[in-house]
Amino acid sequence: MHPSTARSTDSSTSRSAAETPLDTLYQIETPEGIDLSVQVAGPVPRILAYAVDLLYRTLILVILGIALTFAGKAGVGFWLLGSFILEWFYPVFFEMFRGGQTPGKRAFSLAVVNDNLTPISWGASIMRNLLRFADFLPFGYCAGMISMSASRYFQRLGDYAAGTLVVYRQEEAKPVALPQVPPAPPPKGLKLQDQQAIISLTERSTALSKERQQELAEILEPITGHRGEASIRYLHGVGRWLLGTRQKSATGAAADTRDKGVAQ
């Protein structure tokens, strides 16, 4: 989109102002010269997360109400106090002490972070939750919805003022299991792109169906000269070779190599 929307506002980090395609990817460059990237969350998961939080909040208020009916007028006072705290500071509490995730956000693996991707600070958290009221105007979070829809990174008014983002907490990257085939030396003259394609096919051996892999592998039949089952086995072998696995000797040290290759 427009480069000015990605202009840096923080002294410690600068956002890359490069033209980016229309995407939910948010990137910043750290002082160490590393690009960090996260996926920002759109209105729909955020509304759902809000609904979950609303449910919890209502539930707490109802339980509190029932428990405090025995305390008479003082109970009503405490209930009002409780409802005040829940209304304004429920999200602040969880954002500060639960890694930027209210229970609703946790359910949809969302989290609030500062726009330099550091954990949200007190000031920012209180700010964005006080401005909830402005986002609510004129009714039912209309202003917030419009602001989010018009924003490059789905920020509501409170997010703009506090300099925060709602992002997806990424799942931990799990090591991929490589297919158990002996590594095979690749044919000469493989370009980088070809190598990457083969490696990627090898890594996705468990994600793709056997038939589909075979179909893909047979495209290369003129080069590899293999068909059917053998064509996948050959490509997987090349993939493992490209990743660095070698057979130690011709006489079956294969088991050892395999373990080494996969256990990383």
Next chain:
Amino acid sequence: MKQQDFEERYSPLWARIENYLAGYEKNTIPQTQSSADDSPQQFDLPAAYRDLCQQLAMAKERQYTSYLVTRLNQLVMACHQRVYQQQSVNKNRWLDFIIRGFPCALREQARFVWLACGLFLAPALVMGLGCYWNDALIYAVMSPEQVLQIEAMYDPANRVLGRERGSDSDLLMFGYYIKNNIGIAFRTFASGIVFGLGSIFFLVFNGVFLGAVFGQLTRVGFAVTFYPFVIGHGAFELTAIVFAGAAGLMLGHSLVNPGNISRRAALQQAGRNAMKIMYGTFLMLVIAAFLEAFWSSSTTVSMEVKLAVGALFWLLVISYCVLAGRGTHTDSREVVR
């Protein structure tokens, strides 16, 4: 270097970083080094983080597989969050904020405070005088039932102010004042982001309403009960509403006139300054709710004492805002930031 050799060489470091970040109670990653090496005292996170960044850059440059790059990216992100974690607030900073930071912040933004003050007081004065001279004007802003209700609450013929109250209903009213008054202050602030219009609306609206009540009750001769009631907590409550309005106007002003920076940056800057005022406002409103529930409504304290104490509160609040933290101005700016 092939990817697997790369992974093999550096994975002990990655495991150590993961161990360190997870903390020992959650440690599920198999230890690849002797555990003595992993003690937090010896582990230098910034150094490890720099190495990790370099390895991520290498992995990207050499176009290793997406799994590895993703994993390193996540590890770098986790480190980044730890290394650049914001300092938590300590007690001294809070004390310093109350003694110097808040009044200094108010004086720094004096023009917004005065503007908010005018927006609140001018309608209050007009409406107050109007209702004092004209017995019909109050019905322009309130229904007859509301007027009767308010008059009944402060009728000197009543032996008690408002309702007959025990300590439990004091608590009830405390809860009510907290929820209602602080809610109003927060809304006054938050709606300032609509180019200041929301704050202006809330300030004027509250000014009109308050002025009308003052004028009406003075005209019908209930001043003897009403003034002692409001003077005590009013010192904190009315000023706090004005300050919340000023904070809201700051947000609005940053959007209307951002100066040489983008509106987004101006808003964030104004937001940081406005938050300083809002913290203080919140404290003042808690004090106000406490006074309103437990002091102002008290029937055992005589009217003269209430007026005297109320006047003292006003003096206290005004001199606090005007005088506190003067002379240490440059210091406090650094500390509060």
